[in-house]
Amino acid sequence: MLFSDLVVIGGGPAGMSAALAAAGHGIKVTLLERMESLGGQLVKQTHRFFGSESEYAGTRGIRIADILREKVESNRLIDCRRGSTALGIYEDGVVTFEEGTQYKKVNMDRLVVATGASEKMLVFEGNDLPGVYGAGAVQTLMNLYGVLPGRKVLMVGAGNIGLIVTYQLLQAGVRVAAIVDAADHIGGYLVHASKVRRCGVPVLLGTTIRAALGTTEVEGAVIQKLDSHFHPIPGTEQRLDVDTVCLSVGLSPLTELLRLAGCKMRYIPALGGFVPVHNSYMQTSRSDIFVAGDASCVEEASSAMMEGAIAGLSAAISLHVPSAGILEQRERRIRELAALRAGDVGAKIRNGLAVMAD
Amino acid sequence: MRIQQHPILNFEPAEEIPFYFEGKKLTGKLGDTIASALHANNIRMLRHEHRPRGLFCAIGNCASCLMEVDGRPNVRVCVEKLRPGMVVKIQKGNGTLGKEEK
Numbered sequence: 407m408l409f410s411d412l413v414v415i416g417g418g419p420a421g422m423s424a425a426l427a428a429a430g431h432g433i434k435v436t437l438l439e440r441m442e443s444l445g446g447q448l449v450k451q452t453h454r455f456f457g458s459e460s461e462y463a464g465t466r467g468i469r470i471a472d473i474l475r476e477k478v479e480s481n482r483l484i485d486c487r488r489g490s491t492a493l494g495i496y497e498d499g500v501v502t503f504e505e506g507t508q509y510k511k512v513n514m515d516r517l518v519v520a521t522g523a524s525e526k527m528l529v530f531e532g533n534d535l536p537g538v539y540g541a542g543a544v545q546t547l548m549n550l551y552g553v554l555p556g557r558k559v560l561m562v563g564a565g566n567i568g569l570i571v572t573y574q575l576l577q578a579g580v581r582v583a584a585i586v587d588a589a590d591h592i593g594g595y596l597v598h599a600s601k602v603r604r605c606g607v608p609v610l611l612g613t614t615i616r617a618a619l620g621t622t623e624v625e626g627a628v629i630q631k632l633d634s635h636f637h638p639i640p641g642t643e644q645r646l647d648v649d650t651v652c653l654s655v656g657l658s659p660l661t662e663l664l665r666l667a668g669c670k671m672r673y674i675p676a677l678g679g680f681v682p683v684h685n686s687y688m689q690t691s692r693s694d695i696f697v698a699g700d701a702s703c704v705e706e707a708s709s710a711m712m713e714g715a716i717a718g719l720s721a722a723i724s725l726h727v728p729s730a731g732i733l734e735q736r737e738r739r740i741r742e743l744a745a746l747r748a749g750d751v752g753a754k755i756r757n758g759l760a761v762m763a764d
Numbered sequence: 765m766r767i768q769q770h771p772i773l774n775f776e777p778a779e780e781i782p783f784y785f786e787g788k789k790l791t792g793k794l795g796d797t798i799a800s801a802l803h804a805n806n807i808r809m810l811r812h813e814h815r816p817r818g819l820f821c822a823i824g825n826c827a828s829c830l831m832e833v834d835g836r837p838n839v840r841v842c843v844e845k846l847r848p849g850m851v852v853k854i855q856k857g858n859g860t861l862g863k864e865e866k
């Protein structure tokens with residue numbers, strides 16, 4: 407059995423920030439990351455980030471991952487365990503995890519869960535065929551392993567992820583037949599949309615995918631127009647000659663561990679689905695468990711890093727460490743996070759959090 | 765298929781790793797997962813359970829890419845690193861335990 411003041415589950419931007427914030431005040435941290443390397447979603451983001459200046463806006467995601475990773479790996483208070491998947495959280499403060507082929511336990515006083523999110527599925531005929539991927543998978547294949555998912559792609563979803571991954575496909579030399587989105591407007595930032603349009607990729611709004619065609623893998627796709635009530639308009643079916651369908655229809659928080667630990671959950675669509683109820687200190691209904699990043703509400707890497715810092719500081723504060731300036735530091739991070747969400751783009755999150763608070 | 769040229773990323777030539785897929789000898793590269801090596805060889809059908817299945821999330825979240833590797837069923841090939849000489853098979857149904865090669 408290992409012992410640690412604080413266990414952090416997940417080594418993405420949120421988890422790394424939590425570990426660094428707590429270690430900065432002398433707390434001994436055990437960081438569990440199931441992958442062989444730290445970084446979470448950032449390790450495949452080749453584009454320059456939007457978001458907050460203080461959280462590296464304008465820097466490519468992969469570079470942000472490097473910066474955080476170097477800080478975490480050189481911090482002597484952080485026991486960084488890669489290839490370690492957290493499996494369970496028990497009432498007595500034991501967290502179990504799988505490391506290689508071994509089953510291990512760590513006893514903690516405080517826990518930060520920063521497990522990120524998983525991609526949403528969409529219901530259509532043939533959605534289980536090989537060649538239908540989540541956008542994150544396409545990014546992983548291309549940007550991490552240098553392998554192409556196919557030759558010609560239909561992208562479903564015109565949010566930021568759909569637009570960015572489309573651009574990354576073009577950069578890798580893959581053709582994109584079209585981007586379809588059921589909504590009547592583009593969800594992502596217009597800078598990203600203009601970029602792909604300039605490359606000649608049509609963005610078809612009020613349009614959805616009806617079927618992926620093929621017997622052993624995708625050999626085509628059928629798209630169809632929708633009316634203002636999202637009903638398919640008969641006779642508008644169109645067959646596209648593609649070998650790959652890429653879905654970027656949103657993420658849902660990975661919260662199984664929190665549920666298992668008995669944290670109160672609530673269904674709030676604006677935050678990505680079932681989310682752990684938490685306060686502005688990122689504390690859940692279990693006073694020893696904190697959350698951060700996409701696991702707490704699906705947002706972006708800038709907010710994930712700020713939430714991570716708040717969660718790490720809150721865990722340290724609740725352990726009663728006498729550390730100068732820690733309360734002020736947390737207040738500053740909370741103010742920064744509020745400022746990040748102040749604009750139009752943050753309205754959805756603000757509304758979701760308001761629902762959670764009452 | 766592998767990316768030939770990329771404006772931002774640089775894929776250095778890496779050591780080749782031989783492995784077997786359905787009895788056929790293929791090569792992947794050092795750093796590949798089993799799934800990325802198969803995709804580089806244009807193989808996308810990884811499992812068959814009533815219907816063909818392939819890679820979906822690539823980060824070990826979903827259970828779409830389970831294959832039989834060295835006799836061990838239910839290996840998530842999207843996160844399992846490729847090693848020389850691995851014997852990789854399309855998994856039919858749920859797979860059976862107890863066939864592991866020692």
Ligand SMILES: Cc1cc2nc3c(=O)[nH]c(=O)nc-3n(C[C@H](O)[C@H](O)[C@H](O)COP(=O)(O)OP(=O)(O)OC[C@H]3O[C@@H](n4cnc5c(N)ncnc54)[C@H](O)[C@@H]3O)c2cc1C
Nearest residue numbers: 416418419420440446447492521522699700706707708710
């Ligand atoms: C295509 C795309 C483009 C994006 N572009 C931007 C952008 O331009 N700007 C921006 O701010 N954001 C962007 N984002 C969003 C950003 O990447 C995420 O919001 C951010 O990575 C969330 O951080 P996180 O730490 O909460 O989760 P993640 O980065 O998902 O990290 C979670 C980590 O937890 C690990 N984990 C999960 N379960 C376990 C377990 N049981 N045990 C151990 N480890 C576990 C995972 O392996 C992972 O490493 C983009 C996302 C995508 C997909």
